[in-house]
Amino acid sequence: MSLTKSQSRTAKLLSLSHSQVSRIMHRSVSRGLERRDKSDIYPHLSIDEKATKKGHHYLSILSDERAGVVIEVVSGRTKKSVDDLCVKLSQKQRKSVKTVCTDMWDAYIYGANKYFKEAKLCHDNFHLVGYLNKAVDKVRKREVKTNDALKKSKYLFLKDKMNFTNKQYIAFEAISNANYEVSRAWRVKENFRDIAFRQNRLDALAIYSFWRLDAQRANIKEMNEVVEMFDRHQNGIVNAIETGASNARAERLNSSIQEIKTIARGYRNDDNFRVAILFFHGNLDMYP
Structure with a gap:
């Protein structure tokens, strides 16, 4: 099974049917989850989503x-889904959590606040810059x-910019030196991206406030909408600047x-997809 992530190819290599390989994986993951040490501590958690093949299903x-290890996977991204996800950890494990990193999805914020009351909710830089990138493209x-x-x-x-070709750099400089709103919006985004994380609390708040004021001075409709959204989640953003918490490993996991x-x-069955994720990325002891 370690030779390939393709169940069909694995079945062929081992002279098994696809369904037999699937059953082996299901049993292995079940065994691995049962063996997990319930006293394991997870100081820094991430809650993220992954789209399945079924349209807007996650x-x-x-x-x-x-x-960078997957603890559990559940179908959906509703509050009920998050309830099912977070209760997989014991009370002791939940109390040991120091930071929970999420995007701004309401159900994830709800879960972080309900189940990890002693932890700091953080909105990581990757997702925040993503919102700003979308706003810049809307301006363009x-x-x-x-x-x-x-x-x-x-x-x-x-x-x-570090990856520009010479031709792209010349084109970009010509545009950025002109008084286009998209150029000013890009600078607002870059200023946020350049924020140095891991600050003391007062500095983190001051840095965010300074960026916010500069963004508002640009007075660009699409960027103002993002600033308003950021303001609604200011505490989580400042927490991230303070602690340096991010979904960096979660994003690499997402790629894997x-x-x-x-x-x-694609997977038509959520449970099969869950088992595949845990099989390869759950760091489970699955041997018989």
Whole structure:
């Protein structure tokens, strides 16, 4: 099984049917979860989502941010789903959690506040910059309708400048030096991305407040909407700046989980997808 993440290929290699491989994986994961030490401590947790093949359907994933290990997976991303996810940890384990990193999805915030009352809820930089990137692209789409110079510039504002070709750098400099709103919006986004995390509490609050004031001065409708959203979640953002908590490992896990999904060409059954995720990324003792 360690040779490939493709169940079909594994079945062929072992002269088994696909259903037999699936049953082995299910039994192995069940055995591994039963053997897990309920006294294990997870100081830094992440709650993230993964889209399945079924349109706007998701799995919710609880992972150990420090070790990059999936703790549990449940179907959906409702409050009920989050209840099912968080109760997998014992009361003692929940009390030991110091930070819980999520995006701004209401159900995840609800779960963090309900089950990890002694932990700091953090909204990590990856998701926050993602919101700002979307806002920058909205500004570009609006302005490109009246400014031909912005045509074919989408990826200039989404790509890291460090990865620009010489041609892209020249094009970007020409646009950024002009007084386009998209250029000012990009600078607001970059200023946030450059915030140094791991600050004391007062500095974290001051840094966020300074960025917020600068963003408001730009007075760009799409960016103002993101600032308003950030303000509603200010405590979680300041917590992240203070603690440095992020979903970095969770995002890398998400990429690995996407690989499992791609190899399988999607999963129609959530439980099979859950088992595959835990089989490969649950760090379980599954041997008979």
